[in-house]
């Protein structure tokens with residue numbers, strides 16, 4: 001099945017859950033960036049979380065960006081999502097390779113180090129919404145949980161997982177975000193907490209053949225879940241020569257004249273899909289006119 005997010009309410013609307021399968025999306029990120037396994041995991045977990053958070057945005061043109069900056073060898077990464085759960089992203093150091101953790105898992109926290117996670121939501125208002133937290137674990141899911149509690153005051157449970165295959169492609173990728181409404185009865189919160197304590201990891205659930213609906217039932221199945229939406233997820237860049245040319249024009253006449261004089265040509269690079277856009281002398285002179 002294609003990548004998607006299953007959205008549901010449960011416990012008589014006292015909570016909502018989003019379950020995502022993002023294998024193809026994260027594999028596309030790997031194809032574009034040729035990331036090392038640990039960076040595929042870091043980027044993939046963030047892409048998955050961002051896809052879900054993007055789908056929470058209300059309006060068509062709304063955008064959100066998650067930026068992680070750390071003092072580890074990976075330095076950080078940037079992911080953006082729109083309200084249709086279309087995502088794109090890149091790691092600042094895509095080839096970082098560090099030893100596995102003692103438990104055999106990819107060491108995402110070790111690659112990112114200590115730092116910050118910043119969430120920017122552009123909802124067409126004068127000022128974007130900006131929330132920033134210190135990284136609490138660097139494993140992404142815990143950090144997003146902390147972000148929701150601290151910046152949005154929403155008690156949440158976040159689980160994200162990427163399983164990288166021997167040939168470095170993405171074998172499994174997905175996750176869920178569960179949020180409780182302020183009105184949620186303690187009984188629901190307690191039951192959920194109990195459930196999450198014994199829940200298997202997302203990747204092991206996906207690897208055992210479970211789909212989003214199975215994971216939904218595994219987590220909140222005894223709390224009358226009602227599926228409300230199924231949202232497709234995809235890796236989408238959207239860059240084009242026209243857009244890049246507009247960006248070049250926005251740097252100003254002096255800058256373009258400067259490029260003409262010094263190099264006689266310009267190559268602009270899209271970080272999100274690793275495409276190069278070349279402008280030769282004739283292009284630059286045409287742009288100047």
Ligand SMILES: [Zn+2]
Pocket residue numbers: 237238239270271272273274275
């Ligand atoms: Zn692009």
